[in-house]
Amino acid sequence: MSRYWSRFVHDLEPYVPGEQPKMARLVKLNTNENPFGPSPKALAAIAAASGDDLRLYPDPDASALKAAIARRYAVQADQVFVGNGSDEVLAHLFMGFFRQDKPILFPDITYSFYKVYCGLYGIDYRTPPLDDDFGIRLADYPPDNGGIIFPNPNAPTGRLLPLADIEALLQRNTASLVVVDEAYVDFGGESAVALVSRYPNLLVTQTFSKSRSLAGLRIGFAVGQAPLIDGLERIKNSFNSYPLDRLAIVAGVAAMDDEAWFSECVDAIVAEREALTAALAARGFEVLPSAANFVFARHPGHAGEALAAGLREHGVIVRHFQRPERISPFLRITIGTPEQNQALLSALDSLL
Ligand code: PMP
Numbered sequence: 001m002s003r004y005w006s007r008f009v010h011d012l013e014p015y016v017p018g019e020q021p022k023m024a025r026l027v028k029l030n031t032n033e034n035p036f037g038p039s040p041k042a043l044a045a046i047a048a049a050s051g052d053d054l055r056l057y058p059d060p061d062a063s064a065l066k067a068a069i070a071r072r073y074a075v076q077a078d079q080v081f082v083g084n085g086s087d088e089v090l091a092h093l094f095m096g097f098f099r100q101d102k103p104i105l106f107p108d109i110t111y112s113f114y115k116v117y118c119g120l121y122g123i124d125y126r127t128p129p130l131d132d133d134f135g136i137r138l139a140d141y142p143p144d145n146g147g148i149i150f151p152n153p154n155a156p157t158g159r160l161l162p163l164a165d166i167e168a169l170l171q172r173n174t175a176s177l178v179v180v181d182e183a184y185v186d187f188g189g190e191s192a193v194a195l196v197s198r199y200p201n202l203l204v205t206q207t208f209s210k211s212r213s214l215a216g217l218r219i220g221f222a223v224g225q226a227p228l229i230d231g232l233e234r235i236k237n238s239f240n241s242y243p244l245d246r247l248a249i250v251a252g253v254a255a256m257d258d259e260a261w262f263s264e265c266v267d268a269i270v271a272e273r274e275a276l277t278a279a280l281a282a283r284g285f286e287v288l289p290s291a292a293n294f295v296f297a298r299h300p301g302h303a304g305e306a307l308a309a310g311l312r313e314h315g316v317i318v319r320h321f322q323r324p325e326r327i328s329p330f331l332r333i334t335i336g337t338p339e340q341n342q343a344l345l346s347a348l349d350s351l352l
Contacts (some may be wrong), residue, residue: 015116018319027316027343029334032155032184032294034213036265036337039258042214042251049250058246060237065249068256069221073193079223081232082252084243086183086207086220089232091117093203093222096235097177098123100146104176107136109327111155111181134288134296135159138169148173151181153189156321156332158290163190170199177228179203186211186266187273188291193223200225210293211266212255217248269293273335279345283352298329299352307331307351314347 001010018031066080073080083089094117098104106114108127118125128140134157141148148169153160170178180192182204192204203224209215222232236243244252255262273295277287280297287297298304308320308331319332333344 011119013116013119015113019317021317025315027336027340029294029336029340029344030317030319030332031215032210032292032332032334033215034210034265034269034293035335035340036213036268038213038251039255039261041254041258041261042212045250045254046247049246054246056246058242058244058249060241062244062249062252065219065244065252065256066221068253069223072256072259073191073223075193075196075223076226078226079196079229081222081224081229081236082244083220083222083236084240085209085218086181086205086222087113088218088243089205089220089222090114090179090181091120092232092235092239093177093179093205094118094123095121096231097179097203097228098147098149100176102144102146102176104147104149105141105145106149107154109134109154109157109324111151111183112321114149130154130157133159136161138165141169141173143173143175145173145176147177147179149179149181151183152192153184153187153291155184155292156294156319156327156330157288157296158184158292158294159288160189160291163192163194166192167195170195170202174201177201177203179205182206183210184292184294186262187270187293196223196225200227203228208252208255212262213265214251214255217251219244219248219252269335272338272341275338276333276335276341276344279341280348283345283348294332294334296327296330296332298331302352304329304331307348310351311344311347314343314350316344316347318344 062082065082066077069080070077103124103126105126108129131137136150185191196202203222205222208219280287285297285299287295304320308318321327
């Protein structure tokens with residue numbers, strides 16, 4: 001704290017990211033990274049771009065990357081916005097689109113950054129509770145709102161909404177923006193990008209941090225009709241002309257074009273998720289059905305906090321949320337390599 005802080009800084013409640021431990025040889029299953037590494041083509045592109053050109057600014061529009069994303073998702077390049085991680089894309093859209101007279105809506109249990117952006121930008125919000133099975137009940141999102149945002153699949157539950165439910169929401173909610181945060185969609189969901197051409201109030205955000213294994217580069221994007229993208233560009237160009245550096249742009253293009261690597265890694269993670277779900281269930285865990293690269297699980301005989309602490313002593317880090325209280329019995333466990341998942345199970349066997 002400093003006496004030079006404004007009241008505003010004093011009152012902020014910043015997001016607390018999952019731990020990035022400095023210790024080696026940890027089994028790190030706490031921040032939903034991809035265990036398989038980036039596409040070798042992305043790494044080659046970074047190597048090729050690591051030269052004298054780094055003295056030059058990158059393309060402020062990252063147009064090569066937008067073109068690669070547009071090709072992959074069969075949209076126009078002017079329907080794509082890119083940012084420094086999807087967190088930055090989300091920050092811009094909260095600032096630009098969610099400062100409305102009416103409160104915005106998002107689930108009570110969801111990505112905790114949404115509340116932080118509301119605090120940062122002075123946005124009023126309501127949080128309809130998840131149902132008893134931790135599912136989003138879109139009937140609780142009536143049209144009278146300043147905007148709607150939810151992840152699909154939701155985080156940290158991993159639960160998926162069918163695309164038909166999202167389309168039904170879009171049909172009745174035409175007066176405000178609907179944002180579908182698809183950070184984890186590639187692990188089992190169907191993307192709402194397919195709906196963009198029909199709904200002018202739909203924005204879909206995605207990230208290269210999970211299915212494309214580039215969390216360290218910070219690349220995120222949004223797809224929506226061109227007028228929405230124009231709005232995001234106005235905000236971005238009032239904030240930072242160059243959110244994506246030269247290495248991120250070339251690696252992003254290579255990663256987006258390497259469909260074979262992408263599907264091989266995603267398929268392996270999905271297979272591991274199913275195996276881990278069965279192994280946890282065999283040990284007495286209740287595991288929510290997940291369409292993501294993590295599972296959300298609780299054990300009837302053991303508190304979440306104690307399990308997380310015990311796992312840490314065995315060198316395995318998972319994520320535990322103290323709040324909201326309803327999810328405090330749960331552990332959020334990122335799907336690792338077969339070896340990492342086995343290390344997790346062995347540690348649990350000695351704890352349970
Ligand atoms: N949305 C959700 C639901 C997430 O869990 C995350 C990862 N913390 C993000 C967005 C942001 O991901 P990134 O900034 O790495 O693209």
